[in-house]
Amino acid sequence: xxxxxxxxxxxxxxxxxxxxxxxxYLAAEIVIPEQSEQGLVYQRLDVARLELACxxxxxxxxEADALSMMISLIDQMHCLRAELREVLNAVEAQPDPVRxxxxxxxxxxxxxxx
Numbered sequence: 001x002x003x004x005x006x007x008x009x010x011x012x013x014x015x016x017x018x019x020x021x022x023x024x025y026l027a028a029e030i031v032i033p034e035q036s037e038q039g040l041v042y043q044r045l046d047v048a049r050l051e052l053a054c055x056x057x058x059x060x061x062x063e064a065d066a067l068s069m070m071i072s073l074i075d076q077m078h079c080l081r082a083e084l085r086e087v088l089n090a091v092e093a094q095p096d097p098v099r100x101x102x103x104x105x106x107x108x109x110x111x112x113x114x
Contacts, residue, residue: 004041005041005046005047006038016055021054031049031050056070
C-alpha cells in the first residue's frame with residue numbers, strides 16, 4: 001500500500017512549504033489531494049510536485065497560477081517522452097527493412113518541415 005501524508009506531515013517533509021503556500025497551491029490545483037478518513041492526504045508524487053513548485057516559486061518568484069501552468073507543461077512533456085519511448089521500442093522491434101524505411105520516412109518528414 002502506498003504511504004500517504006497528512007497536511008501536517010507534508011509541511012514537515014518539505015522545508016520550503018508552509019500551510020499558507022499549500023493553500024495557494026491547492027487553489028491553483030498544483031496538487032489535488034485525496035479525501036480519506038484522516039482528511040486530505042498526499043501521495044509521493046504530490047511531494048515531488050510541491051517540492052518543484054516551491055523551488056520555482058523561490059527561484060523565479062512565480063505566482064501559483066503560473067506554477068500550475070508550468071508544472072502542467074512539464075507533465076505533458078513527460079507524457080510525450082513516454083509515448084515517444086514506446087514508439088521507438090516498436091520501431092526497434094521491426095525487421096530491418098521496415099525499420100530502415102521508417103527511419104527514412106521520419107527523417108524526410110522531419111527535415112521537409114523546416
